Amino acid sequence: MAEKKKLRESEDAEPEQIVDPWKVVTTSDKGVDYEKLIRQFGSERIDEAMLQRFEAVTGHKPHRFLRRGIFFSHRELNLILDLYEAKKPFFLYTGRGPSSSSMHVGHLIPFIFTKWLQDVFDVPLVVQMTDDEKFLWRELETPDVAQELAYQNAKDIISCGFHKDKTFIFSNIDYITSSPAFYKNMLKVEKLVTFNQVRGIFGFNESDAIGKISFPAIQATPSFSNSFPEIFGDASDVPCLIPCAIDQDPYFRMTRDVAPKLGYLKPALIHSTFFPALQGARTKMSASDKTSSIFLTDSQEDIKNKINKYAFSGGGATEKEHRENGGDCETDISYQYLSFFLEDDERLAYIKKEYSSGRMMTGELKKELIVILQSIIGDIQKKRKAVTDDLRRHYMTARKLNHKA
Amino acid sequence: MAEKKKLRESEDAEPEQIVDPWKVVTTSDKGVDYEKLIRQFGSERIDEAMLQRFEAVTGHKPHRFLRRGIFFSHRELNLILDLYEAKKPFFLYTGRGPSSSSMHVGHLIPFIFTKWLQDVFDVPLVVQMTDDEKFLWRELETPDVAQELAYQNAKDIISCGFHKDKTFIFSNIDYITSSPAFYKNMLKVEKLVTFNQVRGIFGFNESDAIGKISFPAIQATPSFSNSFPEIFGDASDVPCLIPCAIDQDPYFRMTRDVAPKLGYLKPALIHSTFFPALQGARTKMSASDKTSSIFLTDSQEDIKNKINKYAFSGGGATEKEHRENGGDCETDISYQYLSFFLEDDERLAYIKKEYSSGRMMTGELKKELIVILQSIIGDIQKKRKAVTDDLRRHYMTARKLNHKA
Numbered sequence: 001m002a003e004k005k006k007l008r009e010s011e012d013a014e015p016e017q018i019v020d021p022w023k024v025v026t027t028s029d030k031g032v033d034y035e036k037l038i039r040q041f042g043s044e045r046i047d048e049a050m051l052q053r054f055e056a057v058t059g060h061k062p063h064r065f066l067r068r069g070i071f072f073s074h075r076e077l078n079l080i081l082d083l084y085e086a087k088k089p090f091f092l093y094t095g096r097g098p099s100s101s102s103m104h105v106g107h108l109i110p111f112i113f114t115k116w117l118q119d120v121f122d123v124p125l126v127v128q129m130t131d132d133e134k135f136l137w138r139e140l141e142t143p144d145v146a147q148e149l150a151y152q153n154a155k156d157i158i159s160c161g162f163h164k165d166k167t168f169i170f171s172n173i174d175y176i177t178s179s180p181a182f183y184k185n186m187l188k189v190e191k192l193v194t195f196n197q198v199r200g201i202f203g204f205n206e207s208d209a210i211g212k213i214s215f216p217a218i219q220a221t222p223s224f225s226n227s228f229p230e231i232f233g234d235a236s237d238v239p240c241l242i243p244c245a246i247d248q249d250p251y252f253r254m255t256r257d258v259a260p261k262l263g264y265l266k267p268a269l270i271h272s273t274f275f276p277a278l279q280g281a282r283t284k285m286s287a288s289d290k291t292s293s294i295f296l297t298d299s300q301e302d303i304k305n306k307i308n309k310y311a312f313s314g315g316g317a318t319e320k321e322h323r324e325n326g327g328d329c330e331t332d333i334s335y336q337y338l339s340f341f342l343e344d345d346e347r348l349a350y351i352k353k354e355y356s357s358g359r360m361m362t363g364e365l366k367k368e369l370i371v372i373l374q375s376i377i378g379d380i381q382k383k384r385k386a387v388t389d390d391l392r393r394h395y396m397t398a399r400k401l402n403h404k405a
Numbered sequence: 406m407a408e409k410k411k412l413r414e415s416e417d418a419e420p421e422q423i424v425d426p427w428k429v430v431t432t433s434d435k436g437v438d439y440e441k442l443i444r445q446f447g448s449e450r451i452d453e454a455m456l457q458r459f460e461a462v463t464g465h466k467p468h469r470f471l472r473r474g475i476f477f478s479h480r481e482l483n484l485i486l487d488l489y490e491a492k493k494p495f496f497l498y499t500g501r502g503p504s505s506s507s508m509h510v511g512h513l514i515p516f517i518f519t520k521w522l523q524d525v526f527d528v529p530l531v532v533q534m535t536d537d538e539k540f541l542w543r544e545l546e547t548p549d550v551a552q553e554l555a556y557q558n559a560k561d562i563i564s565c566g567f568h569k570d571k572t573f574i575f576s577n578i579d580y581i582t583s584s585p586a587f588y589k590n591m592l593k594v595e596k597l598v599t600f601n602q603v604r605g606i607f608g609f610n611e612s613d614a615i616g617k618i619s620f621p622a623i624q625a626t627p628s629f630s631n632s633f634p635e636i637f638g639d640a641s642d643v644p645c646l647i648p649c650a651i652d653q654d655p656y657f658r659m660t661r662d663v664a665p666k667l668g669y670l671k672p673a674l675i676h677s678t679f680f681p682a683l684q685g686a687r688t689k690m691s692a693s694d695k696t697s698s699i700f701l702t703d704s705q706e707d708i709k710n711k712i713n714k715y716a717f718s719g720g721g722a723t724e725k726e727h728r729e730n731g732g733d734c735e736t737d738i739s740y741q742y743l744s745f746f747l748e749d750d751e752r753l754a755y756i757k758k759e760y761s762s763g764r765m766m767t768g769e770l771k772k773e774l775i776v777i778l779q780s781i782i783g784d785i786q787k788k789r790k791a792v793t794d795d796l797r798r799h800y801m802t803a804r805k806l807n808h809k810a
Contacts, residue, residue: 132592177582184548191541197610210598217616
C-alpha cells in the first residue's frame with residue numbers, strides 16, 4: 001500500500017516505475033531507478049559504513065556484488081551482523097521459481113552471492129523451489145511438470161557450490177506434502193493476511209485465481225525457522241537473512257508485517273538489482289527468450305556467439321567514431337556483465353577507462369567477457385555433471401544441517 | 406452467482422433466505438423454505454419416483470431420512486443408482502468441521518445416513534475433517550488445537566459404526582502434509598477458481614483472510630478419487646456421492662463447475678435439511694451453546710433434563726387448552742426429533758395423530774423421545790469407549806479399502 005501511495009505522490013515530474021515479483025515496468029529511459037525503489041519500498045541503502053562494518057565483523061572483503069552496488073539495499077542487515085559478532089545463530093533463505101529446464105546467468109546472481117554468504121557466515125541455507133507457484137501462474141499443464149523443473153533447477157543450484165551439509169533445497173510440493181510444521185505456519189500466515197492486503201502489495205485483482213491470492217503465505221513461511229523442525233527443532237526461532245532480487249521484496253514486506261503477530265522474528269533482507277538482458281538494461285532477462293541471455297546449458301561456442309551477436313554495445317557505430325568518442329559503459333551490456341563477473345576491481349577500472357576513452361574496442365571488451373563467462377559457465381557445467389540424482393536427493397532431504405549454531 | 410440472482414428476482418413478495426456454509430438466515434417465520442432452496446441452488450427434489458427406484462435398485466426400503474424428506478434434494482443421484490445397478494464402483498465422501506470436543510445429535514444426521522448408505526451400497530467412504538478450516542475461521546489459537554479436535558471428533562464418527570475396512574477418516578492438516586496427490590489436486594482447483602467466483606458462491610469479501618478465500622479448493626478435492634491414490638490408485642476416476650446438509654452445497658456447486666475443466670467426474674450429491682435446535686426450528690444447532698442441543702457426552706439424565714426443560718413444545722399452554730386444541734407437530738421440537746430418530750413409521754403416525762388431537766400430552770411425547778435418544782446416545786457412548794487411539798489411527802491411515810469395486 002505504502003509503495004502505491006508513494007508512486008502517486010511522485011506523479012509530478014519523475015518517471016513512474018512498478019516493480020513486483022511479476023513485472024518491472026518503468027517510464028524512464030534509464031531503466032529502473034534503484035534509489036527511488038529504496039524510497040518506495042522503505043528499505044535501506046547499503047552504504048559505505050555498512051560495508052566497512054561488514055568487513056570489520058566478518059574479516060572478509062565485501063563481495064564484488066556489494067562493492068559495486070549490485071546488492072544495494074537491505075532491511076536490518078545490521079542485526080544479522082550483530083548476531084554474527086555475538087556468535088549467535090541465524091540462517092539464510094533464498095528461492096527460485098523453476099521456470100524452464102535451464103537457468104540463465106541472471107538467475108545465478110542470488111545464488112553466487114548466497115553461496116558466498118554461506119561461506120563467510122558458516123550458516124545453514126534453505127532454498128525454496130516454488131513449483132506450486134509456477135504451476136499456478138504459468139501455462140504448465142500439471143504440477144508434476146513444475147516439480148520436475150524444480151528438480152532440474154536444483155541440480156543447477158547445487159552446481160553453484162553450496163555446502164553439502166549446510167544446505168536444504170526443497171520443492172514446495174514435496175515439502176508441504178511432508179511437513180506439518182510448514183503447513184501449519186502457512187495456515188497461520190493465511191489467517192492473518194487479507195485479500196485487500198495482497199491486492200495492495202502484489203496488485204492482485206478479483207479475477208485472479210484463489211491459488212495466486214493465497215500463494216504469498218507459502219513464500220513467507222520459510223522465513224520462520226520452526227517451519228523446518230528437521231533442521232532447527234520444533235520450538236526454534238532462529239533469525240533469518242534473505243538474499244534476493246529487489247522484486248521479491250513485496251513478499252517479505254508482507255512477512256515482516258505478519259511475523260510479530262505470530263510472535264516470530266522478522267526476516268532480514270539483502271536486495272540485488274536486476275541482471276540486464278543481452279539486448280539492454282531496461283528489464284529483467286527472460287527464460288523463454290533463448291537469445292536474451294546466456295544459459296547454463298550454452299556451449300562455449302554459444303556463449304561466444306551470443307555475446308558477439310546480441311550483447312548491446314555502448315561503443316561507437318564505426319571504429320573511427322569509437323576512437324573519437326569512446327564507449328558508454330552505462331549502456332554497454334558487456335561492460336555491465338563484466339561488472340557482475342570480473343572479480344578484479346583494478347582490471348574492471350582499467351577496462352572502464354580504456355573503453356570510455358575509445359582506446360579499447362567493443363570486440364576486445366566482449367572478448368574479455370567471453371573468457372570469463374566461458375570459465376564460470378564451464379565450471380558450473382563440470383560441477384553439474386557430477387550432480388547425480390542421489391546427490392540431488394541428499395540436498396533435497398530435510399535433515400539436521402551441520403553448522404556452528 | 407445464480408443463487409444471488411434468483412434471490413434478487415424473488416424479492417417481491419416471498420421472504421428472503423440466505424443459506425451458505427456459515428449462516429442460515431431467513432426473514433420467514435416458518436424457518437428455511439427448502440423447496441425454495443432447491444430452486445435457488447438448482448438442485449433436484451428427491452421425489453417418490455426416485456425413492457421407488459432407490460428401493461427397486463438396492464432392494465432396501467429407503468431410510469427414514471429419505472421417507473420423511475430429511476434428505477430431500479440431490480444432484481445426479483440417478484447416475485449413482487445407474488452405477489449401482491451396473492455393478493460399477495463409486496465412493497462416498499462426507500465431512501465435518503471439528504468445532505468442539507463433543508459432537509451433538511445434529512452433527513450425527515449426515516453420519517447416520519452415510520453409514521446406512523455405506524451398508525446398502527457396500528462402497529468405500531472418505532471423511533474429511535476440516536481442521537485447517539476451523540483454525541482459519543474460528544478463534545482457535547493454533548492449528549494443533551483444531552487437529553486435536555479432529556481426532557476427538559473422529560472417535561465420535563467411528564462410533565457411528567462405519568465399516569472398519571471401508572472407511573478412511575482424515576484430518577486435512579495430516580493428509581495434506583502427507584499426500585502429494587491431494588495437494589496437486591488442490592492446486593489444480595485453486596488455479597481454476599477466481600476470487601470473483603468464491604465471492605459469488607460463498608459471499609467472501611475483500612477483508613477476508615487469504616486462507617479463507619482459497620479454502621474451498623480443499624473441500625472440493627476429496628470429490629476426486631485420484632486425490633486418494635492409496636485407496637483408488639493414481640489414475641483412478643471413481644465417481645463420488647456426497648451426503649451432506651444443504652448448506653454445504655455451495656462447495657460442491659463450485660466443485661461440479663471445476664471438475665469437467667480438469668477432466669474429472671462431477672460428484673453427485675444428496676442433501677439434508679437442518680436439524681433444529683431444542684429451542685426451535687428457525688436455525689441450526691450451535692455447538693457452543695450447550696443448552697441448544699443434546700451432545701454425545703450428555704448423560705442419560707442430561708438427555709432427559711434437557712428435553713424436558715428446553716425442547717420447544719407445540720402443545721397447549723395448559724392441560725385443558727392442550728386437550729381442547731391439540732399440539733402443533735410442525736413447531737414441536739420433540740415431535741421433530743422423533744421424526745429424525747423414531748424408525749417405526751406407524752408409531753410416528755400414531756404419535757402425530759394422538760398429539761395433534763390433544764389426546765397425547767407434551768410430557769408423554771417427550772418421554773417417547775427421551776427413551777429413543779437415551780438409547781441412541783447410550784449406544785454411541787458404549788461404542789466410543791471401545792475406540793482406542795490405535796483404532797482411530799487405523800481409520801485415519803490412508804490405505805487400500807476393502808470393497809467390491
